[in-house]
Amino acid sequence: MCTCNSTYTLSGNTFVCTVCGTPFVGTPRGTGVPNPTTKCGTIWGVCTKLYTLTGGVPTRGMVLGVCTPPAPKGLGLNYHTVVTQYQRWVTHNGYNTQKGGVTPTLTQLGLG
Ligand SMILES: [Zn+2]
Numbered sequence: 001m002c003t004c005n006s007t008y009t010l011s012g013n014t015f016v017c018t019v020c021g022t023p024f025v026g027t028p029r030g031t032g033v034p035n036p037t038t039k040c041g042t043i044w045g046v047c048t049k050l051y052t053l054t055g056g057v058p059t060r061g062m063v064l065g066v067c068t069p070p071a072p073k074g075l076g077l078n079y080h081t082v083v084t085q086y087q088r089w090v091t092h093n094g095y096n097t098q099k100g101g102v103t104p105t106l107t108q109l110g111l112g
Contacts, residue, residue, distance in 0.1 A: 002019075004019040004022075010031070015027065015035075033092065039078075039081060043077065044085060046063055046075070047089040050062055050063065050066070050104065057095045057096065059097075059099050059101040060098070061099070064082055073106070
């Protein structure tokens, strides 16, 4: 924590002060970004990995394909949670939702 009274941004798995870079313990209010250690944060992480892997905004189907099937094929997360967090991730980053696409495997994403 710091006394900058500034905003925090996600750096890797930690929120850091945008002014001094001090890590924030937990999830600061108002970032709109879920803590990476939570299920919601996991979904955001998948979205970001898919973006990096495919070079474009992942489709809802791709994110669902990774997040909802039970292990070992997927992460076994709730359908509605995934849909909600995908939408929030897209909006937060100023993207548009996408359709279609082929879902990468967990191994391709470095999650399996
Ligand atoms: Zn600071």
